Amino acid sequence: MIFTDVDQLLDPTPLPLETGYERLADGSLHVAVRTDMHGCVGAMLEWWFRWRCDTQKYIWWHPIDHISSNWTGNLAPDTHIGSEHIVVERLTEIDTADLIVQFRDPEEFLTPHLYRKARENADVSCAVTGRIATSHTPPRTDDGQVLGGRLMHIGRDTPWGLALRSHFFVGTDLPAAGLTPAEVEQQVPTALAVGLLQHAYNEFTFLSRILPGLYVAENRDDIAPVAPW
Known part of the structure:
Protein backbone atom coordinates (compact mmCIF):
# COMPACT_ATOMS: atom_id res chain seq x y z
CA MET A 1 0.00 0.00 0.00
CA ILE A 2 1.28 3.46 -0.89
CA PHE A 3 0.12 6.42 1.14
CA THR A 4 -2.34 7.67 -1.48
CA ASP A 5 -4.22 4.36 -1.06
CA VAL A 6 -5.01 4.78 2.65
CA ASP A 7 -8.76 4.93 1.99
CA GLN A 8 -8.49 1.13 1.98
CA LEU A 9 -8.26 1.34 5.77
CA LEU A 10 -11.91 2.45 5.86
CA ASP A 11 -13.07 -0.97 4.66
CA PRO A 12 -13.01 -3.78 7.26
CA THR A 13 -12.36 -6.40 4.56
CA PRO A 14 -8.93 -7.97 5.23
CA LEU A 15 -6.08 -6.26 3.40
CA PRO A 16 -3.19 -8.03 1.68
CA LEU A 17 -0.94 -6.63 4.41
CA GLU A 18 -2.56 -6.41 7.85
CA THR A 19 0.66 -7.00 9.79
CA GLY A 20 4.07 -6.74 8.17
CA TYR A 21 6.25 -4.29 6.30
CA GLU A 22 7.26 -3.51 2.75
CA ARG A 23 9.78 -1.37 0.94
CA LEU A 24 8.02 0.95 -1.50
CA ALA A 25 9.32 1.87 -4.95
CA ASP A 26 10.53 5.30 -3.83
CA GLY A 27 12.63 3.73 -1.05
CA SER A 28 10.30 4.60 1.83
CA LEU A 29 8.77 2.05 4.20
CA HIS A 30 5.19 0.98 4.87
CA VAL A 31 4.64 -0.75 8.22
CA ALA A 32 1.26 -2.33 9.08
CA VAL A 33 0.24 -3.56 12.53
CA ARG A 34 -3.09 -5.16 13.46
CA THR A 35 -3.75 -5.18 17.22
CA ASP A 36 -6.82 -6.68 18.91
CA MET A 37 -7.56 -4.41 21.88
CA HIS A 38 -9.91 -6.61 23.93
CA GLY A 39 -12.43 -4.75 26.07
CA CYS A 40 -11.75 -1.41 24.38
CA VAL A 41 -13.76 0.78 22.01
CA GLY A 42 -12.78 3.53 19.63
CA ALA A 43 -13.99 6.30 21.93
CA MET A 44 -11.45 5.16 24.51
CA LEU A 45 -8.54 5.38 22.08
CA GLU A 46 -9.43 8.87 20.89
CA TRP A 47 -9.85 9.95 24.51
CA TRP A 48 -6.40 8.57 25.38
CA PHE A 49 -4.74 10.90 22.88
CA ARG A 50 -6.83 13.86 24.11
CA TRP A 51 -5.75 13.03 27.68
CA ARG A 52 -2.14 13.71 26.68
CA CYS A 53 -0.25 11.39 28.98
CA ASP A 54 2.68 12.74 30.96
CA THR A 55 5.90 10.75 31.32
CA GLN A 56 4.57 8.56 34.15
CA LYS A 57 1.49 7.56 32.17
CA TYR A 58 3.56 7.21 29.00
CA ILE A 59 5.61 4.56 30.79
CA TRP A 60 2.37 2.86 31.87
CA TRP A 61 1.53 2.71 28.17
CA HIS A 62 4.71 0.78 27.26
CA PRO A 63 6.80 0.01 30.36
CA ILE A 64 9.71 -1.32 28.29
CA ASP A 65 10.21 1.18 25.47
CA HIS A 66 8.74 4.51 26.58
CA ILE A 67 11.03 7.02 28.29
CA SER A 68 9.59 10.55 28.26
CA SER A 69 6.51 12.44 27.06
CA ASN A 70 5.80 16.14 26.51
CA TRP A 71 3.15 18.01 24.56
CA THR A 72 2.95 21.29 22.68
CA GLY A 73 0.75 22.95 20.08
CA ASN A 74 -3.03 23.00 20.44
CA LEU A 75 -3.78 21.61 23.90
CA ALA A 76 -7.56 22.05 23.84
CA PRO A 77 -9.18 19.30 25.95
CA ASP A 78 -11.83 18.38 23.37
CA THR A 79 -9.50 17.31 20.55
CA HIS A 80 -6.04 15.86 19.98
CA ILE A 81 -5.87 17.44 16.51
CA GLY A 82 -3.28 20.20 16.36
CA SER A 83 -1.24 18.96 19.31
CA GLU A 84 2.31 17.63 19.02
CA HIS A 85 3.58 14.72 21.09
CA ILE A 86 7.30 15.04 21.79
CA VAL A 87 8.71 11.75 23.02
CA VAL A 88 11.83 9.75 23.66
CA GLU A 89 11.41 6.02 23.20
CA ARG A 90 13.01 2.83 22.00
CA LEU A 91 11.69 0.91 19.02
CA THR A 92 12.08 -2.60 20.44
CA GLU A 93 15.82 -3.32 20.07
CA ILE A 94 16.64 0.01 18.40
CA ASP A 95 18.26 2.42 20.83
CA THR A 96 16.52 5.51 22.17
CA ALA A 97 15.27 8.01 19.62
CA ASP A 98 13.75 11.48 19.65
CA PHE A 103 -1.73 15.06 15.10
CA ARG A 104 -3.76 16.11 12.09
CA ASP A 105 -7.39 15.93 10.98
CA PRO A 106 -8.11 12.50 9.42
CA GLU A 107 -9.79 14.26 6.50
CA GLU A 108 -6.39 15.67 5.55
CA PHE A 109 -5.29 12.15 4.60
CA LEU A 110 -8.56 10.28 3.96
CA THR A 111 -11.17 11.18 1.35
CA PRO A 112 -13.64 13.16 3.48
CA HIS A 113 -16.94 11.74 2.21
CA LEU A 114 -15.60 8.16 2.39
CA TYR A 115 -14.33 8.72 5.93
CA ALA A 133 9.53 12.67 12.35
CA THR A 134 12.60 11.17 14.01
CA SER A 135 13.73 14.44 15.56
CA HIS A 136 12.43 16.97 18.08
CA THR A 137 13.36 19.73 15.61
CA PRO A 138 12.23 18.29 12.27
CA PRO A 139 12.03 20.21 9.00
CA ARG A 140 8.63 21.81 8.43
CA THR A 141 6.65 23.44 5.69
CA ASP A 142 6.14 27.20 5.78
CA ASP A 143 2.84 26.69 7.60
CA GLY A 144 4.37 24.43 10.26
CA GLN A 145 3.56 20.94 8.99
CA VAL A 146 6.12 18.37 10.11
CA LEU A 147 8.05 16.71 7.29
CA GLY A 148 9.00 13.07 7.61
CA GLY A 149 6.37 10.34 7.56
CA ARG A 150 2.72 9.62 8.30
CA LEU A 151 0.84 7.73 11.02
CA MET A 152 -2.64 6.22 10.73
CA HIS A 153 -4.49 4.51 13.61
CA ILE A 154 -7.89 3.39 12.30
CA GLY A 155 -10.11 1.33 14.61
CA ARG A 156 -13.40 -0.56 14.40
CA ASP A 157 -15.59 -1.61 17.33
CA THR A 158 -16.47 -5.30 17.51
CA PRO A 159 -18.41 -7.40 20.07
CA TRP A 160 -15.11 -8.32 21.77
CA GLY A 161 -13.31 -4.96 21.59
CA LEU A 162 -11.40 -2.69 19.21
CA ALA A 163 -9.81 -3.99 16.02
CA LEU A 164 -7.00 -1.48 15.51
CA ARG A 165 -5.10 -1.02 12.27
CA SER A 166 -1.90 1.01 12.70
CA ALA A 177 13.41 16.45 -1.09
CA GLY A 178 15.37 15.01 -4.02
CA LEU A 179 16.63 11.75 -2.51
CA THR A 180 16.89 8.70 -4.75
CA PRO A 181 15.29 5.40 -3.64
CA ALA A 182 18.72 4.12 -2.58
CA GLU A 183 19.34 7.25 -0.52
CA VAL A 184 15.90 7.00 1.08
CA GLU A 185 16.60 3.37 1.99
CA GLN A 186 19.79 4.46 3.76
CA GLN A 187 17.78 6.96 5.79
CA VAL A 188 15.06 4.44 6.71
CA PRO A 189 16.67 0.97 6.97
CA THR A 190 14.63 -2.22 7.15
CA ALA A 191 15.61 -2.68 10.80
CA LEU A 192 13.49 0.39 11.56
CA ALA A 193 10.41 -1.33 10.13
CA VAL A 194 11.02 -4.47 12.19
CA GLY A 195 11.49 -2.51 15.41
CA LEU A 196 8.50 -0.26 14.75
CA LEU A 197 6.20 -3.21 14.01
CA GLN A 198 7.05 -4.96 17.26
CA HIS A 199 6.93 -1.72 19.22
CA ALA A 200 3.48 -0.71 17.95
CA TYR A 201 1.98 -4.16 18.55
CA ASN A 202 3.38 -4.24 22.08
CA GLU A 203 2.36 -0.68 23.01
CA PHE A 204 -1.27 -1.08 21.99
CA THR A 205 -1.47 -4.52 23.59
CA PHE A 206 -0.11 -3.01 26.81
CA LEU A 207 -2.55 -0.10 26.47
CA SER A 208 -5.53 -2.42 26.05
CA ARG A 209 -4.83 -3.85 29.52
CA ILE A 210 -5.13 -0.50 31.31
CA LEU A 211 -7.28 1.68 29.05
CA PRO A 212 -10.81 0.51 30.00
CA GLY A 213 -10.28 1.15 33.72
CA LEU A 214 -8.57 4.50 33.17
CA TYR A 215 -11.29 5.62 30.78
CA VAL A 216 -14.08 4.83 33.24
CA ALA A 217 -12.23 6.38 36.20
CA GLU A 218 -11.42 9.61 34.35
CA ASN A 219 -14.95 9.92 32.92
CA ARG A 220 -17.01 8.69 35.88
CA ASP A 221 -19.15 11.85 35.94
CA ASP A 222 -20.44 10.95 32.46
CA ILE A 223 -20.06 7.16 32.41
CA ALA A 224 -21.27 5.43 35.57
CA PRO A 225 -18.76 2.77 36.69
CA VAL A 226 -20.18 -0.71 37.20
CA ALA A 227 -19.21 -2.28 40.53
CA PRO A 228 -17.61 -5.75 40.18
CA TRP A 229 -19.64 -7.10 43.15
Whole structure:
Protein backbone atom coordinates (compact mmCIF):
# COMPACT_ATOMS: atom_id res chain seq x y z
CA MET A 1 0.00 0.00 0.00
CA ILE A 2 1.28 3.46 -0.89
CA PHE A 3 0.12 6.42 1.14
CA THR A 4 -2.34 7.67 -1.48
CA ASP A 5 -4.22 4.36 -1.06
CA VAL A 6 -5.01 4.78 2.65
CA ASP A 7 -8.76 4.93 1.99
CA GLN A 8 -8.49 1.13 1.98
CA LEU A 9 -8.26 1.34 5.77
CA LEU A 10 -11.91 2.45 5.86
CA ASP A 11 -13.07 -0.97 4.66
CA PRO A 12 -13.01 -3.78 7.26
CA THR A 13 -12.36 -6.40 4.56
CA PRO A 14 -8.93 -7.97 5.23
CA LEU A 15 -6.08 -6.26 3.40
CA PRO A 16 -3.19 -8.03 1.68
CA LEU A 17 -0.94 -6.63 4.41
CA GLU A 18 -2.56 -6.41 7.85
CA THR A 19 0.66 -7.00 9.79
CA GLY A 20 4.07 -6.74 8.17
CA TYR A 21 6.25 -4.29 6.30
CA GLU A 22 7.26 -3.51 2.75
CA ARG A 23 9.78 -1.37 0.94
CA LEU A 24 8.02 0.95 -1.50
CA ALA A 25 9.32 1.87 -4.95
CA ASP A 26 10.53 5.30 -3.83
CA GLY A 27 12.63 3.73 -1.05
CA SER A 28 10.30 4.60 1.83
CA LEU A 29 8.77 2.05 4.20
CA HIS A 30 5.19 0.98 4.87
CA VAL A 31 4.64 -0.75 8.22
CA ALA A 32 1.26 -2.33 9.08
CA VAL A 33 0.24 -3.56 12.53
CA ARG A 34 -3.09 -5.16 13.46
CA THR A 35 -3.75 -5.18 17.22
CA ASP A 36 -6.82 -6.68 18.91
CA MET A 37 -7.56 -4.41 21.88
CA HIS A 38 -9.91 -6.61 23.93
CA GLY A 39 -12.43 -4.75 26.07
CA CYS A 40 -11.75 -1.41 24.38
CA VAL A 41 -13.76 0.78 22.01
CA GLY A 42 -12.78 3.53 19.63
CA ALA A 43 -13.99 6.30 21.93
CA MET A 44 -11.45 5.16 24.51
CA LEU A 45 -8.54 5.38 22.08
CA GLU A 46 -9.43 8.87 20.89
CA TRP A 47 -9.85 9.95 24.51
CA TRP A 48 -6.40 8.57 25.38
CA PHE A 49 -4.74 10.90 22.88
CA ARG A 50 -6.83 13.86 24.11
CA TRP A 51 -5.75 13.03 27.68
CA ARG A 52 -2.14 13.71 26.68
CA CYS A 53 -0.25 11.39 28.98
CA ASP A 54 2.68 12.74 30.96
CA THR A 55 5.90 10.75 31.32
CA GLN A 56 4.57 8.56 34.15
CA LYS A 57 1.49 7.56 32.17
CA TYR A 58 3.56 7.21 29.00
CA ILE A 59 5.61 4.56 30.79
CA TRP A 60 2.37 2.86 31.87
CA TRP A 61 1.53 2.71 28.17
CA HIS A 62 4.71 0.78 27.26
CA PRO A 63 6.80 0.01 30.36
CA ILE A 64 9.71 -1.32 28.29
CA ASP A 65 10.21 1.18 25.47
CA HIS A 66 8.74 4.51 26.58
CA ILE A 67 11.03 7.02 28.29
CA SER A 68 9.59 10.55 28.26
CA SER A 69 6.51 12.44 27.06
CA ASN A 70 5.80 16.14 26.51
CA TRP A 71 3.15 18.01 24.56
CA THR A 72 2.95 21.29 22.68
CA GLY A 73 0.75 22.95 20.08
CA ASN A 74 -3.03 23.00 20.44
CA LEU A 75 -3.78 21.61 23.90
CA ALA A 76 -7.56 22.05 23.84
CA PRO A 77 -9.18 19.30 25.95
CA ASP A 78 -11.83 18.38 23.37
CA THR A 79 -9.50 17.31 20.55
CA HIS A 80 -6.04 15.86 19.98
CA ILE A 81 -5.87 17.44 16.51
CA GLY A 82 -3.28 20.20 16.36
CA SER A 83 -1.24 18.96 19.31
CA GLU A 84 2.31 17.63 19.02
CA HIS A 85 3.58 14.72 21.09
CA ILE A 86 7.30 15.04 21.79
CA VAL A 87 8.71 11.75 23.02
CA VAL A 88 11.83 9.75 23.66
CA GLU A 89 11.41 6.02 23.20
CA ARG A 90 13.01 2.83 22.00
CA LEU A 91 11.69 0.91 19.02
CA THR A 92 12.08 -2.60 20.44
CA GLU A 93 15.82 -3.32 20.07
CA ILE A 94 16.64 0.01 18.40
CA ASP A 95 18.26 2.42 20.83
CA THR A 96 16.52 5.51 22.17
CA ALA A 97 15.27 8.01 19.62
CA ASP A 98 13.75 11.48 19.65
CA LEU A 99 10.37 11.38 17.93
CA ILE A 100 7.55 13.82 17.31
CA VAL A 101 3.96 13.13 16.28
CA GLN A 102 1.95 16.05 14.95
CA PHE A 103 -1.73 15.06 15.10
CA ARG A 104 -3.76 16.11 12.09
CA ASP A 105 -7.39 15.93 10.98
CA PRO A 106 -8.11 12.50 9.42
CA GLU A 107 -9.79 14.26 6.50
CA GLU A 108 -6.39 15.67 5.55
CA PHE A 109 -5.29 12.15 4.60
CA LEU A 110 -8.56 10.28 3.96
CA THR A 111 -11.17 11.18 1.35
CA PRO A 112 -13.64 13.16 3.48
CA HIS A 113 -16.94 11.74 2.21
CA LEU A 114 -15.60 8.16 2.39
CA TYR A 115 -14.33 8.72 5.93
CA ARG A 116 -17.65 10.18 7.08
CA LYS A 117 -19.57 7.30 5.48
CA ALA A 118 -17.32 4.76 7.23
CA ARG A 119 -17.99 6.44 10.58
CA GLU A 120 -21.74 6.46 9.92
CA ASN A 121 -21.69 2.78 8.92
CA ALA A 122 -19.62 1.83 12.01
CA ASP A 123 -16.85 0.50 9.76
CA VAL A 124 -14.65 2.99 11.63
CA SER A 125 -15.08 4.00 15.28
CA CYS A 126 -11.86 5.97 15.76
CA ALA A 127 -9.17 7.65 13.71
CA VAL A 128 -5.94 9.10 15.04
CA THR A 129 -3.72 10.39 12.27
CA GLY A 130 -0.66 12.55 11.98
CA ARG A 131 2.74 13.47 10.65
CA ILE A 132 5.81 11.91 12.25
CA ALA A 133 9.53 12.67 12.35
CA THR A 134 12.60 11.17 14.01
CA SER A 135 13.73 14.44 15.56
CA HIS A 136 12.43 16.97 18.08
CA THR A 137 13.36 19.73 15.61
CA PRO A 138 12.23 18.29 12.27
CA PRO A 139 12.03 20.21 9.00
CA ARG A 140 8.63 21.81 8.43
CA THR A 141 6.65 23.44 5.69
CA ASP A 142 6.14 27.20 5.78
CA ASP A 143 2.84 26.69 7.60
CA GLY A 144 4.37 24.43 10.26
CA GLN A 145 3.56 20.94 8.99
CA VAL A 146 6.12 18.37 10.11
CA LEU A 147 8.05 16.71 7.29
CA GLY A 148 9.00 13.07 7.61
CA GLY A 149 6.37 10.34 7.56
CA ARG A 150 2.72 9.62 8.30
CA LEU A 151 0.84 7.73 11.02
CA MET A 152 -2.64 6.22 10.73
CA HIS A 153 -4.49 4.51 13.61
CA ILE A 154 -7.89 3.39 12.30
CA GLY A 155 -10.11 1.33 14.61
CA ARG A 156 -13.40 -0.56 14.40
CA ASP A 157 -15.59 -1.61 17.33
CA THR A 158 -16.47 -5.30 17.51
CA PRO A 159 -18.41 -7.40 20.07
CA TRP A 160 -15.11 -8.32 21.77
CA GLY A 161 -13.31 -4.96 21.59
CA LEU A 162 -11.40 -2.69 19.21
CA ALA A 163 -9.81 -3.99 16.02
CA LEU A 164 -7.00 -1.48 15.51
CA ARG A 165 -5.10 -1.02 12.27
CA SER A 166 -1.90 1.01 12.70
CA HIS A 167 -0.12 1.96 9.48
CA PHE A 168 3.12 3.92 9.33
CA PHE A 169 4.63 5.45 6.23
CA VAL A 170 8.26 6.16 7.08
CA GLY A 171 10.34 8.50 4.92
CA THR A 172 7.35 9.65 2.90
CA ASP A 173 8.68 13.17 2.36
CA LEU A 174 12.27 12.22 1.48
CA PRO A 175 11.75 11.59 -2.27
CA ALA A 176 10.23 15.06 -2.66
CA ALA A 177 13.41 16.45 -1.09
CA GLY A 178 15.37 15.01 -4.02
CA LEU A 179 16.63 11.75 -2.51
CA THR A 180 16.89 8.70 -4.75
CA PRO A 181 15.29 5.40 -3.64
CA ALA A 182 18.72 4.12 -2.58
CA GLU A 183 19.34 7.25 -0.52
CA VAL A 184 15.90 7.00 1.08
CA GLU A 185 16.60 3.37 1.99
CA GLN A 186 19.79 4.46 3.76
CA GLN A 187 17.78 6.96 5.79
CA VAL A 188 15.06 4.44 6.71
CA PRO A 189 16.67 0.97 6.97
CA THR A 190 14.63 -2.22 7.15
CA ALA A 191 15.61 -2.68 10.80
CA LEU A 192 13.49 0.39 11.56
CA ALA A 193 10.41 -1.33 10.13
CA VAL A 194 11.02 -4.47 12.19
CA GLY A 195 11.49 -2.51 15.41
CA LEU A 196 8.50 -0.26 14.75
CA LEU A 197 6.20 -3.21 14.01
CA GLN A 198 7.05 -4.96 17.26
CA HIS A 199 6.93 -1.72 19.22
CA ALA A 200 3.48 -0.71 17.95
CA TYR A 201 1.98 -4.16 18.55
CA ASN A 202 3.38 -4.24 22.08
CA GLU A 203 2.36 -0.68 23.01
CA PHE A 204 -1.27 -1.08 21.99
CA THR A 205 -1.47 -4.52 23.59
CA PHE A 206 -0.11 -3.01 26.81
CA LEU A 207 -2.55 -0.10 26.47
CA SER A 208 -5.53 -2.42 26.05
CA ARG A 209 -4.83 -3.85 29.52
CA ILE A 210 -5.13 -0.50 31.31
CA LEU A 211 -7.28 1.68 29.05
CA PRO A 212 -10.81 0.51 30.00
CA GLY A 213 -10.28 1.15 33.72
CA LEU A 214 -8.57 4.50 33.17
CA TYR A 215 -11.29 5.62 30.78
CA VAL A 216 -14.08 4.83 33.24
CA ALA A 217 -12.23 6.38 36.20
CA GLU A 218 -11.42 9.61 34.35
CA ASN A 219 -14.95 9.92 32.92
CA ARG A 220 -17.01 8.69 35.88
CA ASP A 221 -19.15 11.85 35.94
CA ASP A 222 -20.44 10.95 32.46
CA ILE A 223 -20.06 7.16 32.41
CA ALA A 224 -21.27 5.43 35.57
CA PRO A 225 -18.76 2.77 36.69
CA VAL A 226 -20.18 -0.71 37.20
CA ALA A 227 -19.21 -2.28 40.53
CA PRO A 228 -17.61 -5.75 40.18
CA TRP A 229 -19.64 -7.10 43.15
